[in-house]
Amino acid sequence: MKKDAKIYVAGHRGLVGSAILANLRQKGYHNFLLRTHQELDLTDQLSVSRFFEKERPDYVFLAAAYVGGIMANNRYRADFIWRNLQIECNVIHQSYLSGVKKLCFLGSTCIYPREAPQPMTEDCLLTSPLEYTNEPYAISKIAGLKLCESYNLQYGTNFIAVMPTNLYGPNDNFNLETSHVLPALLRKAHLGKCLMMDDWDQLRRDLNRHPVEGINGNATETDILDILYNYGIRRGIDGEVSIEIWGTGKAMREFLWSEDMADACVFVMEKVDFRDTYESGTREVRNCHINIGTGKELSIRQLVDQVVKVVGYGGKIFWNADKPDGTARKLTDQSKLHRLGWHHQVDLDEGLRRLYRWYVEA
Numbered sequence: 001m002k003k004d005a006k007i008y009v010a011g012h013r014g015l016v017g018s019a020i021l022a023n024l025r026q027k028g029y030h031n032f033l034l035r036t037h038q039e040l041d042l043t044d045q046l047s048v049s050r051f052f053e054k055e056r057p058d059y060v061f062l063a064a065a066y067v068g069g070i071m072a073n074n075r076y077r078a079d080f081i082w083r084n085l086q087i088e089c090n091v092i093h094q095s096y097l098s099g100v101k102k103l104c105f106l107g108s109t110c111i112y113p114r115e116a117p118q119p120m121t122e123d124c125l126l127t128s129p130l131e132y133t134n135e136p137y138a139i140s141k142i143a144g145l146k147l148c149e150s151y152n153l154q155y156g157t158n159f160i161a162v163m164p165t166n167l168y169g170p171n172d173n174f175n176l177e178t179s180h181v182l183p184a185l186l187r188k189a190h191l192g193k194c195l196m197m198d199d200w201d202q203l204r205r206d207l208n209r210h211p212v213e214g215i216n217g218n219a220t221e222t223d224i225l226d227i228l229y230n231y232g233i234r235r236g237i238d239g240e241v242s243i244e245i246w247g248t249g250k251a252m253r254e255f256l257w258s259e260d261m262a263d264a265c266v267f268v269m270e271k272v273d274f275r276d277t278y279e280s281g282t283r284e285v286r287n288c289h290i291n292i293g294t295g296k297e298l299s300i301r302q303l304v305d306q307v308v309k310v311v312g313y314g315g316k317i318f319w320n321a322d323k324p325d326g327t328a329r330k331l332t333d334q335s336k337l338h339r340l341g342w343h344h345q346v347d348l349d350e351g352l353r354r355l356y357r358w359y360v361e362a
Contacts, residue, residue: 008057011064019262084140165293169258241315246323249301257346
């Protein structure tokens with residue numbers, strides 16, 4: 001990519017898109033097309049068509065998506081599949097029609113079967129059933145990578161699909177109603193710490209930045225305690241504080257610092273073409289997507305131990321085993337990406353310290 005190439009980053013305000021945009025800027029790219037959701041609704045086919053016809057981007061990072069944690073995925077199943085399919089179909093098709101040189105589509109490792117062999121290689125896609133709680137979202141992401149693959153094969157485009165593992169980092173979603181496991185744990189531990197210290201200034205500041213069901217820092221102490229109680233952050237009559245965590249803590253997860261993910265995506269756009277993602281001479285070209293991760297995992301129970309240590313939360317942990325654990329393991333195989341020449345830099349212990357510092361200072 002030339003430094004003055006016209007680059008469209010879809011979803012530039014989110015965890016993924018903001019990290020990609022920052023990485024591009026650090027590398028000297030400067031000609032960006034940026035639109036907020038209010039300025040361009042990517043589920044609106046006509047609006048997307050007009051945008052591409054007018055702007056004609058050279059490169060596209062499709063980081064925009066409708067995302068959430070296990071609770072949101074299971075509750076809003078129709079929204080997760082419909083919205084993401086609309087975004088993917090509109091942006092990928094218009095990228096083809098307008099002659100985009102290369103596109104990077106960001107999916108998720110939830111595309112892999114619930115009982116996939118560990119670590120998961122790209123070839124285990126569609127070999128057995130998906131995890132039920134996020135099946136609609138996973139199917140939408142499978143459709144996105146297959147769109148890229150199919151347009152490449154039929155039309156000769158150069159669209160690359162990457163599948164990052166569980167991400168965390170600056171601009172993450174800390175909404176207790178919809179967030180993924182790591183930011184939710186970090187925020188719960190922070191709010192629990194504030195309750196233990198009786199630090200109402202910090203509590204109100206936190207709720208002003210991230211209201212919960214409309215309750216912000218201007219609410220009464222009673223209303224604040226009630227809404228925190230509903231989300232498992234509780235202070236008993238004796239003053240003892242506990243935070244509730246879903247599941248048993250046995251599920252294993254892999255986490256990737258968002259700035260590492262962004263560096264991998266830009267690397268792919270600069271160095272990798274579609275022909276590099278499969279073996280030449282293959283009769284059936286499939287599974288051309290690329291895993292992005294660390295190849296390292298830990299249990300949710302171990303993650304909680306690390307989070308409370310970084311935050312400084314000293315209260316109780318209540319494991320609600322009546323709630324789902326989700327997929328037992330989701331460890332990605334990084335062989336393909338390593339062969340292409342990229343390795344991660346930030347391990348979880350350092351990433352957690354960076355994220356908590358960002359969260360309290362933002």
